[in-house]
Amino acid sequence: MRYLTIALTKGRLASQTLKLFEKLGMNAEEAEDKHTRKLIFEDDKLGIRYFLAKGPDVPTYVAYGAADIGIVGRDTILEEGRQIYEVMDLGFGRCKMCICGPKSARKALVSGDLIRVATKYPHIAKDYFLNRKHQTVEIIKLNGSIELAPIVGLSEVICDIVETGATLRENGLTVLEEVCDLSARVVVNQVSMKMENERITGLIRSMKEVL
Amino acid sequence: MKNLLIHTPEGFRDLYQDQMKRKRELMNGLHQVFERYGYADIETPSVEYFDVFGADIGTTPSNELYKFFDRDGNTLVLRPDFTPSVARAVAMHFHPEDKPYRLCYQGSTFVNSREYRLNLKETTQMGVELIGDGSVKADAEVLDLTVDMLKEAGLGEFQVSVGEVDYFKALLEDSHLSQETAEDVRKLILNKNFFGVSELLEGCQIDAGIRRAFVEMPQLFGGPEVLDRAEALAVNEGSRDAIARLREIDALLKKSGNSAYISYDFGLLSKFHYYTGIIFSAFTYGSGEPVAKGGRYDALLGHFGQDAPAVGVGFSIDQMMNALSRQK
Numbered sequence: 001m002r003y004l005t006i007a008l009t010k011g012r013l014a015s016q017t018l019k020l021f022e023k024l025g026m027n028a029e030e031a032e033d034k035h036t037r038k039l040i041f042e043d044d045k046l047g048i049r050y051f052l053a054k055g056p057d058v059p060t061y062v063a064y065g066a067a068d069i070g071i072v073g074r075d076t077i078l079e080e081g082r083q084i085y086e087v088m089d090l091g092f093g094r095c096k097m098c099i100c101g102p103k104s105a106r107k108a109l110v111s112g113d114l115i116r117v118a119t120k121y122p123h124i125a126k127d128y129f130l131n132r133k134h135q136t137v138e139i140i141k142l143n144g145s146i147e148l149a150p151i152v153g154l155s156e157v158i159c160d161i162v163e164t165g166a167t168l169r170e171n172g173l174t175v176l177e178e179v180c181d182l183s184a185r186v187v188v189n190q191v192s193m194k195m196e197n198e199r200i201t202g203l204i205r206s207m208k209e210v211l
Numbered sequence: 212m213k214n215l216l217i218h219t220p221e222g223f224r225d226l227y228q229d230q231m232k233r234k235r236e237l238m239n240g241l242h243q244v245f246e247r248y249g250y251a252d253i254e255t256p257s258v259e260y261f262d263v264f265g266a267d268i269g270t271t272p273s274n275e276l277y278k279f280f281d282r283d284g285n286t287l288v289l290r291p292d293f294t295p296s297v298a299r300a301v302a303m304h305f306h307p308e309d310k311p312y313r314l315c316y317q318g319s320t321f322v323n324s325r326e327y328r329l330n331l332k333e334t335t336q337m338g339v340e341l342i343g344d345g346s347v348k349a350d351a352e353v354l355d356l357t358v359d360m361l362k363e364a365g366l367g368e369f370q371v372s373v374g375e376v377d378y379f380k381a382l383l384e385d386s387h388l389s390q391e392t393a394e395d396v397r398k399l400i401l402n403k404n405f406f407g408v409s410e411l412l413e414g415c416q417i418d419a420g421i422r423r424a425f426v427e428m429p430q431l432f433g434g435p436e437v438l439d440r441a442e443a444l445a446v447n448e449g450s451r452d453a454i455a456r457l458r459e460i461d462a463l464l465k466k467s468g469n470s471a472y473i474s475y476d477f478g479l480l481s482k483f484h485y486y487t488g489i490i491f492s493a494f495t496y497g498s499g500e501p502v503a504k505g506g507r508y509d510a511l512l513g514h515f516g517q518d519a520p521a522v523g524v525g526f527s528i529d530q531m532m533n534a535l536s537r538q539k
Contacts, residue, residue, distance in 0.1 A: 063499055064499045065497075065498070065499035083500070085402050085403040085404075086402045086403075086404055086407075087402070087403050087404055087405050087429070088404070088405050088406055089406065089407070089410075188403065189499060190494070190499070190500065190501070191494045191495070191496070191498065191499060191500070191501070193403060193432075194370050194372050194432070194474065194476070194494045195368070195370060195494060195495075195496060197432065197433055197474075198433075201430065204405060208405070208406065
């Protein structure tokens with residue numbers, strides 16, 4: 001039997017996904033061991049193998065068919081914009097994509113001025129401001145600690161994921177507008193969905209059952 | 212900068228020696244299948260007026276077309292797809308009495324997609340258009356040809372997934388959903404979002420039967436038994452007609468012995484708006500994207516001034532080559 005290959009997102013999503021795998025009767029112990037140097041894990045009984053990858057790479061593995069299935073946040077799916085099936089909302093990893101900044105930036109958001117937006121998600125930010133708000137903005141791509149940008153004057157606002165809002169509050173920032181809801185999703189390669197229909201559909205159904 | 216002289220632009224490539232030889236052999240073999248089915252070659256220019264691929268014909272988005280101007284200031288494009296070009300040529304040169312026409316083509320298509328995923332921007336396509344025959348026999352002929360082409364190419368396991376756009380269209384018409392919600396439903400079904408449609412339609416004013424059909428559609432794919440499931444969900448005449456048509460096609464394919472390669476998928480809703488009846492894609496291991504796409508487009512020729520039903524299929528030679536080399 002051909003292995004079904006699953007790409008998991010490293011980090012917070014991974015531990016929750018592995019718990020889900022255990023409920024499905026998969027052996028996830030090896031992957032949970034933080035000191036392991038193995039890159040790919042197999043469950044011969046179920047004919048499944050899986051690996052951990054950086055978030056933005058998961059849709060890439062799936063789009064090319066190197067992985068049949070991926071578990072990834074909706075933020076990454078929207079940002080990467082690849083042609084993959086988004087079959088299920090796993091419901092965990094819930095958070096929101098928001099426009100944040102100091103309270104004083106609220107004015108800039110309604111005035112229609114050319115403002116600067118710092119973000120790790122340039123596509124999502126661009127789509128929100130151009131297509132939904134019809135506002136011209138300058139997008140500044142950053143790779144981390146986005147909250148810094150308005151504090152040091154790199155940008156007026158930021159577009160970032162907000163879970164509890166604690167980091168924002170500690171730095172004198174607040175949520176100004178909500179862009180969309182996010183959570184972990186199951187994505188599937190278009191060809192795999194057809195060629196391995198029964199196994200993939202079965203797996204998705206049993207995931208839904210144990211959720 | 213110093214190497215620009217010997218490099219090709221991104222998305223374009225040279226092909227030579229072994230790879231070129233394999234491509235040539237593949238295309239020669241495939242062309243023989245076209246001849247066996249009685250299709251005659253047609254050549255259309257690489258460059259067309261913009262309107263041939265315009266928004267009302269609904270093919271490639273305008274921002275993915277290579278555009279430039281002629282001396283009079285008209286907008287020209289490099290063809291992104293053969294079907295509208297062939298339809299235009301037929302409307303211009305062919306006499307309606309001579310129908311049906313069986314035409315085949317091969318050549319480059321150009322899509323300036325902004326993503327740097329998988330894509331070559333210039334790809335080689337081969338395909339056929341069967342124009343002037345609206346019968347299920349014509350649908351089955353093109354599906355048979357598709358299966359024979361993939362066999363000829365030497366692909367081991369492959370599947371041709373067939374859908375019917377009228378099934379969804381008919382249900383949508385009776386659903387009275389707002390245009391916005393309808394578009395969301397279409398996207399969720401296209402994305403095979405198993406549980407998203409039921410969440411979206413929760414609290415929507417919609418006929419219970421149509422709701423059930425929409426909720427099931429993302430999972431409405433598989434072998435011929437899917438036709439039974441789809442029929443049980445078909446609550447209006449249009450959707451029942453679509454099923455009846457697929458059943459006739461299924462019977463014809465059983466006769467030709469190709470039904471083992473066919474599966475059905477009611478969630479197959481193309482972004483090309485010109486499709487009107489069956490729509491299909493061919494999949495195989497080793498290619499992350501379909502190796503062939505086709506369908507019926509009865510309204511397209513009308514745009515060019517000659518009303519005629521038509522059905523066709525296009526094969527991506529580059530995707531086929533990828534699949535062939537990775538399946539070894």
